[in-house]
Amino acid sequence: MTTAFPPVTGIPARLPLDNVDTDQLIPARFMSTPRAEGYGRFLLHDMKADTPAANLPEGAQVLIAGRNFGSGSSREAAVYALVDFGIRAVLAPSFGDIFAGNAVNNGLLPARVAPEALAQIEGAVMVDLQACTIRHAGGETPFDIDPVWREKLLNGWDDIDLTASRAGEIAAYRTRRRAGAPWSIPADEQE
Amino acid sequence: MTLPRTLFDKVWAAHVVTSRADGTDLLWVDRHFVHEGSHHAFRKISERGLAVAEPGLTFGVTDHYAPTRGAPANDEIAGMIRRLSANTGTHGVRHFAMGDPRQGIVHVIGPEQGLTLPGLLIVCGDSHTSTHGAFGAIAFGIGATEVAHVLATQTIWQKRPRSMRITFTGRLSPGVTPKDMALAWIARLGADGARGHAIEYAGDAVRALSMEGRLTLCNMSIEGGGRFGMVAPDETTFAYAEGRAYAPKGADWDRAVAYWAALRTDDSATFDREEVIDAAAIAPTVTWGTSPEQALPINAAIPAATTDQIADALAYMGLTAGQPLDGLPVDQVFIGSCTNARIEDLRAAAAILRGRKARVPGLVSPGSEAVRRQAEAEGLAQVFTEAGLDWVASGCSMCVGMNGDIVAPGKRCASTTNRNFKGRQGPGARTHLMSPAMVAAAAVTGTLTDVRKLMEGRA
Numbered sequence: 321m322t323t324a325f326p327p328v329t330g331i332p333a334r335l336p337l338d339n340v341d342t343d344q345l346i347p348a349r350f351m352s353t354p355r356a357e358g359y360g361r362f363l364l365h366d367m368k369a370d371t372p373a374a375n376l377p378e379g380a381q382v383l384i385a386g387r388n389f390g391s392g393s394s395r396e397a398a399v400y401a402l403v404d405f406g407i408r409a410v411l412a413p414s415f416g417d418i419f420a421g422n423a424v425n426n427g428l429l430p431a432r433v434a435p436e437a438l439a440q441i442e443g444a445v446m447v448d449l450q451a452c453t454i455r456h457a458g459g460e461t462p463f464d465i466d467p468v469w470r471e472k473l474l475n476g477w478d479d480i481d482l483t484a485s486r487a488g489e490i491a492a493y494r495t496r497r498r499a500g501a502p503w504s505i506p507a508d509e510q511e
Numbered sequence: 512m513t514l515p516r517t518l519f520d521k522v523w524a525a526h527v528v529t530s531r532a533d534g535t536d537l538l539w540v541d542r543h544f545v546h547e548g549s550h551h552a553f554r555k556i557s558e559r560g561l562a563v564a565e566p567g568l569t570f571g572v573t574d575h576y577a578p579t580r581g582a583p584a585n586d587e588i589a590g591m592i593r594r595l596s597a598n599t600g601t602h603g604v605r606h607f608a609m610g611d612p613r614q615g616i617v618h619v620i621g622p623e624q625g626l627t628l629p630g631l632l633i634v635c636g637d638s639h640t641s642t643h644g645a646f647g648a649i650a651f652g653i654g655a656t657e658v659a660h661v662l663a664t665q666t667i668w669q670k671r672p673r674s675m676r677i678t679f680t681g682r683l684s685p686g687v688t689p690k691d692m693a694l695a696w697i698a699r700l701g702a703d704g705a706r707g708h709a710i711e712y713a714g715d716a717v718r719a720l721s722m723e724g725r726l727t728l729c730n731m732s733i734e735g736g737g738r739f740g741m742v743a744p745d746e747t748t749f750a751y752a753e754g755r756a757y758a759p760k761g762a763d764w765d766r767a768v769a770y771w772a773a774l775r776t777d778d779s780a781t782f783d784r785e786e787v788i789d790a791a792a793i794a795p796t797v798t799w800g801t802s803p804e805q806a807l808p809i810n811a812a813i814p815a816a817t818t819d820q821i822a823d824a825l826a827y828m829g830l831t832a833g834q835p836l837d838g839l840p841v842d843q844v845f846i847g848s849c850t851n852a853r854i855e856d857l858r859a860a861a862a863i864l865r866g867r868k869a870r871v872p873g874l875v876s877p878g879s880e881a882v883r884r885q886a887e888a889e890g891l892a893q894v895f896t897e898a899g900l901d902w903v904a905s906g907c908s909m910c911v912g913m914n915g916d917i918v919a920p921g922k923r924c925a926s927t928t929n930r931n932f933k934g935r936q937g938p939g940a941r942t943h944l945m946s947p948a949m950v951a952a953a954a955v956t957g958t959l960t961d962v963r964k965l966m967e968g969r970a
């Protein structure tokens with residue numbers, strides 16, 4: 321069976337701090353850069369100066385992080401920085417809600433792992449989204465992900481494509497909304 | 512008989528276009544705001560050859576990179592501003608650009624222009640979109656891929672969040688503001704306290720708030736991990752919205768108010784989580800660390816470094832355990848942002864600054880051009896300049912530093928903004944979050960201080 325999200329393997333990078341927000345993942349001043357130029361070099365840019373762990377090893381595909389990873393700003397550029405650096409899965413006790421959604425939209429797995437279980441992960445890992453487990457030298461650790469997001473990652477679904485098939489329902493809703501709640505239309509837009 | 516429902520349930524249900532078997536709903540978007548950061552999303556739809564589905568429901572605003580003193584600071588910043596004009600122009604989207612009298616921070620101008628109304632579903636590629644929930648709207652921040660989806664379809668796929676109610680009982684004490692309510696609950700529940708939940712703010716202390724105050728409270732929802740914050744609409748809401756440029760008029764207005772009046776949580780509805788906070792017990796609150804959860808009453812002391820997390824924050828902030836917060840010297844102040852730069856915020860700061868001099872330099876950036884004009888008409892701008900602070904144009908400014916207004920490395924800033932993250936106000940900047948009145952007090956004394964000491968004989 322083919323999947324858009326094959327298992328990810330390797331030695332995980334570790335950034336064992338809580339509340340690493342998206343301003344840390346990519347400082348605001350880099351966000352005017354076109355994506356085509358690559359965002360990997362901006363990852364954790366300023367944090368590297370005072371936090372040795374923020375210098376992630378080149379080639380890492382898995383990142384083990386602390387609670388509330390990716391909190392704060394909705395900037396999807398934080399996900400671009402991780403993805404362009406080569407990270408494909410982040411294992412953390414919890415994630416910022418907007419960050420986690422952005423991650424899934426860019427093929428990056430936000431896997432929730434209980435803090436005690438996270439501490440027991442040793443050596444190289446294999447993160448298997450099909451089975452929702454992390455295999456490593458210390459054994460096998462399960463992780464959590466919203467089942468809808470799991471499907472989306474495994475199938476590589478794109479929302480705009482999915483929605484295209486709903487055009488009829490959207491048009492019907494639009495008509496209903498305009499007739500039933502005319503007040504919801506900006507005052508200068510009334511048809 | 513219908514089951515009892517929450518405010519959130521009612522507004523959500525009214526926006527469901529269709530549902531998938533996996534429990535995800537496709538929701539209609541009534542208002543979509545885009546700022547300069549939307550360039551990724553516009554490129555995504557251009558690459559697919561797609562148009563903006565509903566230009567009439569999409570509103571552009573220049574704020575994140577907006578210069579506050581004349582021309583943009585450099586070519587890159589000017590380019591970001593031009594790119595938004597080009598994208599909105601190409602797609603026939605209205606744009607409150609530089610020089611437009613309606614320009615300002617997106618979360619300030621939405622309410623001001625009557626674009627933000629009860630019962631709407633509002634999105635923007637900005638996490639503080641939760642602000643608009645103050646009207647009883649479902650409003651939430653989204654990422655660039657979602658922005659592209661909304662541009663192309665005027666809809667968004669969402670799974671319903673869990674529900675949470677934060678009830679503030681009693682009354683706020685003098686000198687205590689909605690900003691303190693926000694910092695107090697985040698300090699108690701954590702920066703991820705509301706993760707996965709839509710928050711409804713309720714209770715007497717919330718009912719007593721003006722729209723400005725409710726906007727501040729809802730604005731900070733995301734700092735406690737909540738994507739959504741809401742307050743049920745009431746007479747305060749209707750009085751604010753009536754007559755605003757894009758608000759409904761005539762029969763549409765009457766019909767709207769009749770519908771909005773029913774937008775409240777049914778008495779017997781239950782929440783997945785309930786928190787109750789005594790408003791009277793909240794003191795003026797400041798942050799000392801690098802997460803909004805690291806907040807304490809002004810009369811407290813810097814905590815001991817019991818965890819790596821705290822040690823890391825203290826090192827970055829240049830603080831020592833046991834140091835009292837009151838009396839901690841600051842280098843500068845900033846009054847601005849979508850959290851606290853509305854007219855009431857400026858009035859509260861000016862009430863402390865009137866007839867006094869600031870001991871440290873500072874910047875005051877009104878939340879919108881409309882707020883700027885009103886503050887100038889009311890003489891507030893003069894209070895700020897006479898105190899020695901800089902009165903500048905509207906924009907995100909020093910909240911995020913994208914326009915070049917930054918705090919220098921190692922400098923300590925008392926700020927009315929919402930994020931004390933490392934480097935948020937500039938690389939190496941040290942931010943302390945607090946209310947506008949508390950920032951004004953910091954300006955007057957040159958230190959973090961309890962504003963109540965400067966309130967004697969003042970409003």
Ligand code: SF4
Nearest residue numbers: 639848849907910911
């Ligand atoms: S003022 Fe600050 S928090 Fe608000 S929208 Fe602008 S950058 Fe974001």
